Amino acid sequence: METTFDFKEIQGREERLAPGHRMCAGCGGTITVRNVLKALHPGDKAVVGNATGCLEVSTFMYPFTAYEDSYIHNAFENAGATLSGVETAYNVLKRQGRIDETYKFITFGGDGGTYDIGLQSLSGAMERGHDMVYVCYDNGAYMNTGTQRSSATPMYADTTTTPSGSMSNGKPQYRKDLAAIMAAHNIPYVGQTTLIGNMKDLYVKSEKAIYTPGPAFLNVMAPCPRGWRYDAPDIIDICKMAVETCYWPLFEVVEGKWILNYKPKNKLPIEDFLKSQGRFKHLFKPGNEYLIEAFQKELDRRWEELLKRCEA
Amino acid sequence: MSIKDRMSGNEALGVAIRQINPDVMPAFPITPSTEVPQFVSTMIANGQIDTEFIPVESEHSAMSAAMGSEAAGARTITATSSCGLALMWEVLYVAASSRLPLAMCVVNRGLTGPLNINAEHSDSMGARDSGWLQIYAENNQEVYDNMLQAYRIAEHKDVRLPIMICQDGFITSHAVQDIELNEDEPMRKFVGKYEPEHYLLKKDEPMAMGPYANSPFCMEAKRAQAEGMAQAKRVILEVAKEYEAITGRSYGFFEEYNMKDAEVVLVCMGSACGTIKDAVDELREQGIKAGLIKVRVFRPFPGEELAKALEGAKAVAIMDRAESYSTNGGPLGSELMAAMYRNKNTAEAVNLMYGLSGRDLTVSQVKDIYGDLVEMITKPEKNRAYRYIGLRE
Numbered sequence: 001m002e003t004t005f006d007f008k009e010i011q012g013r014e015e016r017l018a019p020g021h022r023m024c025a026g027c028g029g030t031i032t033v034r035n036v037l038k039a040l041h042p043g044d045k046a047v048v049g050n051a052t053g054c055l056e057v058s059t060f061m062y063p064f065t066a067y068e069d070s071y072i073h074n075a076f077e078n079a080g081a082t083l084s085g086v087e088t089a090y091n092v093l094k095r096q097g098r099i100d101e102t103y104k105f106i107t108f109g110g111d112g113g114t115y116d117i118g119l120q121s122l123s124g125a126m127e128r129g130h131d132m133v134y135v136c137y138d139n140g141a142y143m144n145t146g147t148q149r150s151s152a153t154p155m156y157a158d159t160t161t162t163p164s165g166s167m168s169n170g171k172p173q174y175r176k177d178l179a180a181i182m183a184a185h186n187i188p189y190v191g192q193t194t195l196i197g198n199m200k201d202l203y204v205k206s207e208k209a210i211y212t213p214g215p216a217f218l219n220v221m222a223p224c225p226r227g228w229r230y231d232a233p234d235i236i237d238i239c240k241m242a243v244e245t246c247y248w249p250l251f252e253v254v255e256g257k258w259i260l261n262y263k264p265k266n267k268l269p270i271e272d273f274l275k276s277q278g279r280f281k282h283l284f285k286p287g288n289e290y291l292i293e294a295f296q297k298e299l300d301r302r303w304e305e306l307l308k309r310c311e312a
Numbered sequence: 313m314s315i316k317d318r319m320s321g322n323e324a325l326g327v328a329i330r331q332i333n334p335d336v337m338p339a340f341p342i343t344p345s346t347e348v349p350q351f352v353s354t355m356i357a358n359g360q361i362d363t364e365f366i367p368v369e370s371e372h373s374a375m376s377a378a379m380g381s382e383a384a385g386a387r388t389i390t391a392t393s394s395c396g397l398a399l400m401w402e403v404l405y406v407a408a409s410s411r412l413p414l415a416m417c418v419v420n421r422g423l424t425g426p427l428n429i430n431a432e433h434s435d436s437m438g439a440r441d442s443g444w445l446q447i448y449a450e451n452n453q454e455v456y457d458n459m460l461q462a463y464r465i466a467e468h469k470d471v472r473l474p475i476m477i478c479q480d481g482f483i484t485s486h487a488v489q490d491i492e493l494n495e496d497e498p499m500r501k502f503v504g505k506y507e508p509e510h511y512l513l514k515k516d517e518p519m520a521m522g523p524y525a526n527s528p529f530c531m532e533a534k535r536a537q538a539e540g541m542a543q544a545k546r547v548i549l550e551v552a553k554e555y556e557a558i559t560g561r562s563y564g565f566f567e568e569y570n571m572k573d574a575e576v577v578l579v580c581m582g583s584a585c586g587t588i589k590d591a592v593d594e595l596r597e598q599g600i601k602a603g604l605i606k607v608r609v610f611r612p613f614p615g616e617e618l619a620k621a622l623e624g625a626k627a628v629a630i631m632d633r634a635e636s637y638s639t640n641g642g643p644l645g646s647e648l649m650a651a652m653y654r655n656k657n658t659a660e661a662v663n664l665m666y667g668l669s670g671r672d673l674t675v676s677q678v679k680d681i682y683g684d685l686v687e688m689i690t691k692p693e694k695n696r697a698y699r700y701i702g703l704r705e
Contacts, residue, residue, distance in 0.1 A: 047384070047512050050522075062525035070512040073522035074379050074406055081373035085338060085380025085388075088364050090513055092335045092386050095362070099513050121376065124369030 003207045005200050013038050014068070016046075021066035022058040026232030028195060028222030028239075029055050029137040033108055035199045036135055036218070037069075039206035040104060047072060047086050049107030051079035051118055054144040055137070077117040080125035080134055083107040087130045104210050105132035111152035112142040115178050126185045126215045133209045133216045136178065139224035147227040151176040154247070155295055157279045159227075164282040169291055174298050182217040183253040189214075190253040193261075194221035194239045201250055201261065208252075221248045229278025241273040246303040251310065260310040267303075270296045314492040314559065321452040321484040324491055325391075325417050325477075326351035328459035330361055331499040334415075335386035335506070338366035338377035340396060343429045344481040345419035348391035363389075371396035375403035382412040383521050385511030387463065389414065393481060394421035397435040401442070407474050408443030409537060410521055413466035414474045416444075417459070420582070420633075421481040422669045430670020431480040433582065437634040437643045443537055445475040445544055446611040448581045450567075452489045454608070455479045457561055460494070463503055464551045470543040480583040480633075482670065498558055541612045548609055565614035567606040568621060570596060574603025576685035577622060577659075579648060580631040581607045584666065584673045588631075591678035602682050607644065615651030622652060625659045627685035633667045641698045660688045666701040677701055 016037035023030040033055065040046055046069040050056045056073045059066040074082040083105050093099045109118055114136040122134055141159050142148040149159040155174040158164040162171040179192045189212040191205035202220065209216035221242055225232040242248035245268045250261040271292060274280040283291050319327070325348055339349035355361045366381075368374045374390050382388040392400065397418060407414060422432030436446060445466060449455040458477045466475040479485055510519055525533060545565070552563040567585075570592050571577070578588050585606040595602040605621060607614075622628055630649070632642025640646065645663030652661060664681065666673045681701065688694050 049380075056522075057524040060520055060523045062523035062529050065520035065523070067520055068518065070518040071520040072380060072383055072512060073524075074376055075402055078372060078376035078403065081338075081368060081376035082380040084366060084368075084373075085336065085377030085382075086384040086512060088336050088338075088366050088377070089381040089384035089386035089388075092362075092364050093384070093513060096335075098385075099515065101515065103513065120369060121373050124373050127369070128367065 003204050005203060007198055007200070010038055010203060013042055016040065016068045017059065018066045018068060020064070022061065023054065024226060026225045026235055028139060028224060028235060029110065031195050032135065032137040032202070032220045032222045035202045036106065036206040039203050039210055044104060045069065045101050046104045046106055047083070049073070049079050049083040049086070049105070051107070051109035051113030052076035053110040053113055055108055055110065057144065076113050078121045079107045079109045079113060079118055080122035083132050084125040084128060084130045087132050105130070106135060106210065107132065108135050108137060110143065111136060111138040111140060111150045112144070115152045115176055116150050123185065126182060126187050126217060130215055131213055133218065135218045135220060137220050137222035139222050139227060140175070141224070141227050143224045143227045152178065155298065156283055156291055158282060159279070169288070170282065177302070179217070179219045179251070179253070183258070186256060187215040187217065188212050188255055189216040192219045192249065192251050194242060194248050194250070195236060196239055196243060196250070205252065227279070230276050234276055238273070238276060241268065244268045245270050245273045245299070247273050247299060249303065249306055251306065258309040258312070260306065270299055313495060315495065316490070317493055318488055318490050319452060320486050320488050321449070321455045321479045322347040322351070322419065322486065324452040324456035325459055326355070327493055328456050329389065330355055331460065331494070331496050332463065332503050333361045333500070334363050334389040336364050336366065336378070336381040336388045337390060338368045338374045338381065338388070339390045339392070340368050340371045340374045342371065342393045342396040344421055344485045345391045345393040345396070345417060347485070348417050348419070371399040372403065375400035375407065378414050379403055379407045379410065379412060382407070382414040383410065383512050385508055385513050387506035389416070391417035391419070393419045394435045395424050397439060398423055401439060404439050404442040404444060406522065409533060411472040411537070411540065412474060413463065413472055415462045415466060416474065416476050418476045418478045419481050419485045420478055428669040429481070431483050431583070431633070432668055432670065433632070433634040436476055436478050437636070439476070440611060440643060443473060443541070444611060445473055445541070446478060447475065447609055448478045448607065449484060450583055450585045450606060451484060453491050453561070455484060456491060456493065457555065457559070457563065460499055460503065461551050461555050461563070463506070465544060465547050467506060468547045469509070471540050471547050473537070473540050473544065483583040494559055502555065502558060545612050545614065563608060565607070565609045565617055566621070567608065569604040569606065571603040571605065571621065573601055574624065575601040575626045575689065576682050577603045577605060577625040577628045578631055578678070578681065579605045579607060579618070579628060579644065581610065581644060582633060584631065584633070587673055587675055588678050591675045591682065594675070595679060595682055600682060600686065610644070613647055615647060616655065618648055619651045619655030619657055622657055622659060623655070626689045627660045628662070629681050629685055630661065630663045631666050632663060635665055635668060639698070645698070660692050660695050662695060663698045664701050665699070671702055673702065
């Protein structure tokens, strides 16, 4: 589908995530939610779902909700299944003539609720073909409980369950490639993006995800200033470096076709992404150069693999 | 006019569900409740109902989707047994605290440990504190009648709680018995349309459900939920009266069988009550004043009413088909003894474990239990407060 991007018009749209919530200053998750919801066309209705996590406990603290649309939170691991129930109810009520309006269904989960504890529920909802969007705001650890590692945590990151120390270099494993797993479900739309420039990429992919009939999945890298340990205003630079180093490539899988949205002219070394974050500080100690080399090697292998998928 | 037929408990659920015609059913198969989603899928395929079936990938997702669907404004049903119910456990609390009146057909089967597929109440008893209404059946007729009354109770504005309609796995769910069915039209009218006051898809009234509500609010929410459960007692009886007016079949919190002058009494739930009734009949012929109380409604627990009904009894055996490993008895025993203490009942009372993992309870075993109760009246020192029936020792 074609989308147009009129920055002024889009930013002028009414906020669907109202101010006054309790998310941290500079939280990537909040920027993600605001911008995804901006991709709903004015006047269109939505039910917003949410897995338990920072976002839920900070945006719907009884008796206040930050959502202008209907909203449902159930538990940590079942955002996919819960919204699939809402979407099915909508189809029934619509068929029976009990409602006449058009609704869209968008649910948000962190990487804990999406990559890990909620993966089965997400997989089931996508496989069944519900007309809904699942948005993962991936901040690469269980941030709500205090930065424990997840399967989305990058290799060597220092987290509270993979602390670096004299016998540890941080998380031993590289991260799970969830976007590829979702693409393997052969759903109509999968997009991977992050917070870049004026949010055009996030907007365009959100709009496609919302308005493509059938299930869609968006994987959005959403930095967490507390867990990643960087200066809050640096968020946009960090996202940019994630893309320029090819740590977080921007791509789409549309009806099974892999499309690379951005290829850096000069692929930057991974240090440029790692160095501003406290969680990777130990990698820059003298004698640890081999860790950065290993990180770079695995990243290069995955980047080449992605290029092949997108060329095919 | 009633329609005479013969069928299993699960088939009776199928007929009731066809007459209810719920909006959405998310379900995942598990023995012995598997037939229920199969029947619903077949009725959808044949155009007999216009329910949407969600073939979820687990029971956790079944309950999660059910919560979402009911919250969105659709009348929702699911079915499960045993470990399936255990997997739903977390979301049972969410559904109840969200005051969502969805219905679940529970075909009771023991929880794994070790794995077995037969009748036991450990599954629904594990969920007894989840805030769901629980109604149990002795036979297919009661399964059918309870199912038809379920939504009227659950959706009542003073209740607004989810409901479990329980029956014993295989013994009731699969055994074919005679049944009287109601005609479709009066039942459709009786069940009525689901018209919730607030729901996610209500025009011009967006709502948020499932808040983070800490200590300043949570306790009040729980108290309000408990009030719904308390109000359910009145509503259950009102709905039963209305149902009786149409069908002639009468229901209360429990059934009293030969209780008028009964001195030795068994209190039980589910299919074993049929066996116990046979034993009572034989003992009565021998002049023994035996009686039975069959508990139908376990949540809300009619403790006061049960204790009052037991005031004339001299010795009581409370029968549990679920172990709670407290070394102090099973769930029905613990709750009923507490109610009897509060009511100052003077009867000797024992709590007996029977039928675990589907083990048969025989008429002769039941007669022995009544014999023990008779002996206990004069020799209270014979009281063995908590023991197993039919165990190889």
